[in-house]
Amino acid sequence: MTTLIRANLPVLVVIAPLFVAFILPPLARRIRLVEALALLGAVLGLGGAGYLASIVLTQQENPFIYQLGGWPAPWGIELVAGSLGVFFLLVVGVSVPVLLFAQGNLAAEVGGAERVTRFYVLYLLLVGAMAGMAVTNDMFNVYVLVEVATLSCCGLVSARRYPRAAEAAFTYLILATLGSALVLGGIGLIYLITGHLNMGFAAQELSRVWLARPHVVLMAVSLIVVGFGVKAALFPLHVWLPDAHSTAPSPASAILSGLAVKGYLICLVKFLYGVFGPTLLQEFAVHRILTLLGGVGIITGSILALTQEELKRRLAYSTVAQVGYLILGFGLLNVTGLAGALFYLASHAVIKATLFLAAGAMLAATGKRNVRDLAGVGRKMPITMAAFTIGSLGLIGLPLFSGFIGKWYLLLGSWEAGLILPAVAILAGSVLCAAYLLPVIRAAYFAPAPEEDWPDPGRPQKLALLLLAAAVVILGVRPGPFLELAQKAAAELLAFY
């Protein structure tokens, strides 16, 4: 049994959440059971990821290659759990505390018990798709997973009966479908000139044929970058994100901002470094475009966040800015910068989930959306606000919190790339981040509190917030396997450069 599990681990981590998602609908009437099963599905996925990580990290098998159905690579679909895959599988583990937060209070969030099961199904489909993106090594498979993720995201955004949410979901649906179509076009072009859908084989072939067909390759790169850019809210393709992420129910906001966006970015990394390769990127100056867009995204996203009165919208715009950091790091084209970006990805996943869940808990308890109206909430909801504060300090990038380490390596990376402007953007982003998050904390702790009674949320919610806040600190003090995996992944991705 154990050997069977171990042998099939890469596919099991994907299948576990998907399988649970499929058995949930018939049980819809028994909400308690549905909740427990959903949590179980996510925990199983995380457990598998942990096991897989231990296998890869101890070098028993790195990368852990799995052939679906036993068909070898060019014909069958290949799953590769290398450093990058395992790293992102661990990041997907953020879905567990978010699910924990949903326990017991989802009905109020989505407006009706009958919608709860639907939410969990979509949620687990999204988690499964994310896990799939982490391990798949097949381009068409990526497309399928991207579509699964997109549709579940759409469903999650509109999980609540709320006109603004429906509108946001519709905008998202149109833009995200457009993005998928572009990605599919890009994959088609790569297939056209290489004859392969497996990333490794396509990369080998591409390095030989790209000189003969430079325009086709350029077209493919553009389609892929723009396609994933739309989905990952790469500036200036971010227009859908603030509405979608701020109107969704809180656990959905947390998972969308924390995780879904990152899945597309991991796919983008796989295409950029795994298929096209750094040499090709440099040839077309794609890395400079990425760095530029990232830098502009950091500044613009932060300034837009600064102007938002509504807390969840502020956080949503902040995600646009933080995606900028990652894109900037992807474009630096050196191991330090890429490792920094990957670590920052993990850090932001945890931090943004913390912030959105805390904001959701405050919204649920107070009914107030605007930062100004949340005066005194720190004294009434100490645990929620403590988690929010820790998340904020992490996002600003203070030492002892996870954001600092990511920023440190990004700064070192931009120095190695010989660029000073990205470093300036990174630091300006930190200061702006302080400018849009610290007022929330100030209002919460140092402004006079109103008479109303705002209690902290229930026990599972508190536990989820504490777990996430602890993760922010632990990643900042002992990043251990995460930093190691990020550095290894970056080194592997840039190995032939």
Next chain:
Amino acid sequence: MLALVFALSSGIIGGLLVAALPAARTRLRNMVVLFFTGSGMICSWLVARQVWAGERLRFAGQLGGLTFCLDPDPLGIVFGLIAATLWFFTVVYSLGYMAGKAHQRTYYAFLLVAFSATLGVAFSGNLVALYLFYELLTLTTYPLVIQERSPEAMQAGTKYLLYNLAGAAVLLLAIVLTAAWGGRLDFVGGPILAAGLKTGLNWLLFLFTVGFGVKAALLPLHRWLPAAMVAPTPVSALLHAVAVVYAGVYGLLRVVYSVFGTTLLGELGFAALIPWVAAGTVLVGIIVATQQDILKRRLAYQTISHLSYILLGAFTLHPWGLAGAVLQMIGYAVLKTAFFFCAGIIAEQTGVTRVSQMGGVGRSLPKTMVAFAVVTLGMIGMLPLGTFWGKFYLMKGSVAGGKWPLALVLIGSGIINAVCFIPVVVRAFRDENKRLSITERGVRVTLMLVPTMLLVVVGLGMGLFPGMVWPAVQAVVDWFF
């Protein structure tokens, strides 16, 4: 080693304890605050004794691939002792000053945590630790700045945060570049950057100067300091005349002697410019101070001026200049704290906050005003007070370092200081007819008056017996030259 750990953690432990106590338990809270600042102070002195005896107290940890270490050296010890000792005095003064005021629990909790952050800055052994505590200091002192919660205080607090966080961001960039060029970040083992590579070093020095210059209130970056004077007087005394601004000054001393080293700095064009920026800050600060009517603002601008004395000394790159800078650090901290304490007593007892209203104050509060007068002499740099020796060595250093106009700037600044404060003293003792019916009796005033008097005595002692502090100064000079 144990002393180092306890010196650093006493503030945090005490702060958490205060935060956990119910707000109404005033007496118990006061005991806790006194105990933890007192023991923090004693432990700092123990650490100092060990370091002076030649021991190395290195305490290193990992922070995500970065080494983080505490490793006090003689320069750090000087700053640490100034902070720890004055903290205790300030806490005693606060017990009187804050009695009956609102938000006391927040005040004491953050005052204690800021104590740890300051000692952390002083005792840190590399740039990562220094940066960590530097940021921590900004955040933990913010609640103290906005203590009054008035719109003016909130505005000042926002300015304070933004200036300091932006400065720290620039500092982080400088630290990353240092790590990339120097390959290490530890202070021990000579300057981090080796002589020889020169391209870009001017920029690096510029980044460091801006990063630490914000807290050191170097001229165009000083705006937060006068604004932050809305804080309660003990906070102004401690943080905006000593701890926070000294963290910036201390950082710049570190940059000069531990990051670049005097040899390398001697070759950099920008390093030759900084003493003149400092000299300009000295003069402009004190001239602007003469124009201020609000007493605390006058003191604030004077702080800006006097901090640059220290920078000026450090950038003479001469042992005497460094000795002068260290002496000035010690002497000025003691007297300026006393100065603020006096202003606080005057404001609390008579409600007078403006220089123009000072008439008759000297008759009602004779002890306070005598202390004020003695401190004024110290600010001018006259002999029976410790600051004389600082100024003496600063001038000696600037002449020996080949920058004799700096000595003239120092003399000029002394004269303007006299113009700035002697009329205040004179006015306070004249105007008999406006005599106020207020006395210096009562527990509250005594709690404020005793630390003030003691500090003035210490200042006098350092002037009359400079040998008292000289070993500490000698240790710093020997460490770097």
